Amino acid sequence: MRIVLASCSALPEGDGDDAPLITALRRDGAEVVWQPWGGDVDADLVVLRATWDYTERLGEFLEWCDRVPALANPAPVVRWNTDKSYLVQLAERGVPVVPTAVVEPGEEPSFPDGEFVVKPAVGAGSHGAARFTAHEAARAHLAALGVKALVQPYQSSVDASGETALVFFAGEYSHSFHKGPMLAAGVAESASGLYLEEKLSGIEPSAAQVALAHQVLDATAELLSLSRADFLYARVDVVEGPGGEPLLLELELTEPTLGFAHTGEEAASRLSAAIRAAATRPA
Ligand SMILES: Nc1ncnc2c1ncn2[C@@H]1O[C@H](COP(=O)(O)OP(=O)(O)O)[C@@H](O)[C@H]1O
Ligand SMILES: [Mg+2]
Structure with missing residues (x-):
C-alpha cells in the first residue's frame, strides 16, 4: 500500500508535526512518501498534509485535487472548506459560530x-x-x-485562553490541543513566510466544547451530503464567546496541523488505521 502525503515545494516534507504518523504508517506496513502537490501522483491514497501555499493558487490547487485519483479529504470537501464563508452556512444551520x-x-x-x-x-x-x-x-x-x-x-477570550483544537479521525473524536493567541493588538500583519509560528500544547476539552465539535461535524456532513466517517480528518477550532460559551472559529478539513507532537502515539495509530482503511476502500 502506497500513501502519498501531499506537501508544497517550500516545505516538501512538512514541518515535522506528522513524524509520529509516518512512523505509525510504516510500522503498520504502508509505504509512505512526501510529494509536493501539483504533479501526477501514483498512490492508493493521497493525504493533504502540508499544502500550505494553496491559498495563493486556489484554482490550480482545486483542479489538482479533482485530478488526484484518491484524495483525503475528498475534493468536494476541500473545495467547500477552503473558503471560510462556510462559517455563514454553518451559522444558518444553527451552529454557534463566531459572528461572521x-x-x-x-x-x-x-x-x-x-x-x-x-x-x-x-x-x-x-x-x-x-x-x-x-x-x-x-x-x-x-x-x-x-x-x-x-x-x-474580536473574541477577547483568545488573549487569555487561546483556542482549543478538537481532532477527529473518520468522524470519531481522537484528541485535542491548545493554541495560543495569534494576532497581536495593533499590528496589521506580522506574518512572514508561510505561517505564523503557533504555540501548541495538549489539552482536555470541556464537555461543551466536545458537544459543539460533534454538532459542527454533523451539520457539515449534512450540508455536503456525506457521512461523518467520510472525513478522514477534521479539526474543529473553538474559542470562548462573550458569555463563556464555545463558538466555532474554524473547521479545518483541508490540511490541518493535527498536533501529534503533543499527544501520545495512540493518536497517530488511530489516523494510520483510518488511512489504511480509506486506502483499501473502492472509490
Ligand atoms: N474573531 C477572532 N477573534 C479572536 N481571534 C481571532 C479571530 N479570528 C482570528 N483570530 C486569530 O487569528 C488566528 C487565525 O485565524 P483563523 O480564522 O484561525 O485562520 P487561519 O488559521 O486559517 O489562518 C486564530 O488562530 C486566532 O488566534
Ligand atoms: Mg486557524
Whole structure:
C-alpha cells in the first residue's frame, strides 16, 4: 500500500508535526512518501498534509485535487472548506459560530462595535488576518487584501485562553490541543513566510466544547451530503464567546496541523488505521 502525503515545494516534507504518523504508517506496513502537490501522483491514497501555499493558487490547487485519483479529504470537501464563508452556512444551520460577515471586494463593509478581525476568506497560517478598532485602517486593510474577506468581532477570550483544537479521525473524536493567541493588538500583519509560528500544547476539552465539535461535524456532513466517517480528518477550532460559551472559529478539513507532537502515539495509530482503511476502500 502506497500513501502519498501531499506537501508544497517550500516545505516538501512538512514541518515535522506528522513524524509520529509516518512512523505509525510504516510500522503498520504502508509505504509512505512526501510529494509536493501539483504533479501526477501514483498512490492508493493521497493525504493533504502540508499544502500550505494553496491559498495563493486556489484554482490550480482545486483542479489538482479533482485530478488526484484518491484524495483525503475528498475534493468536494476541500473545495467547500477552503473558503471560510462556510462559517455563514454553518451559522444558518444553527451552529454557534463566531459572528461572521462576508465582504466582497469593493463592497462597503459594516463593522461590529469594538474590536474586530479582518481576514481573507481564503487563508491559512493567520496570513492577512489583523485586529482593528479604527474603521479607516480596516477599510485600508480590506482594500490591500483585494479579495473576499471575513469580518468578525474580536473574541477577547483568545488573549487569555487561546483556542482549543478538537481532532477527529473518520468522524470519531481522537484528541485535542491548545493554541495560543495569534494576532497581536495593533499590528496589521506580522506574518512572514508561510505561517505564523503557533504555540501548541495538549489539552482536555470541556464537555461543551466536545458537544459543539460533534454538532459542527454533523451539520457539515449534512450540508455536503456525506457521512461523518467520510472525513478522514477534521479539526474543529473553538474559542470562548462573550458569555463563556464555545463558538466555532474554524473547521479545518483541508490540511490541518493535527498536533501529534503533543499527544501520545495512540493518536497517530488511530489516523494510520483510518488511512489504511480509506486506502483499501473502492472509490
Ligand atoms: N474573531 C477572532 N477573534 C479572536 N481571534 C481571532 C479571530 N479570528 C482570528 N483570530 C486569530 O487569528 C488566528 C487565525 O485565524 P483563523 O480564522 O484561525 O485562520 P487561519 O488559521 O486559517 O489562518 C486564530 O488562530 C486566532 O488566534
Ligand atoms: Mg486557524
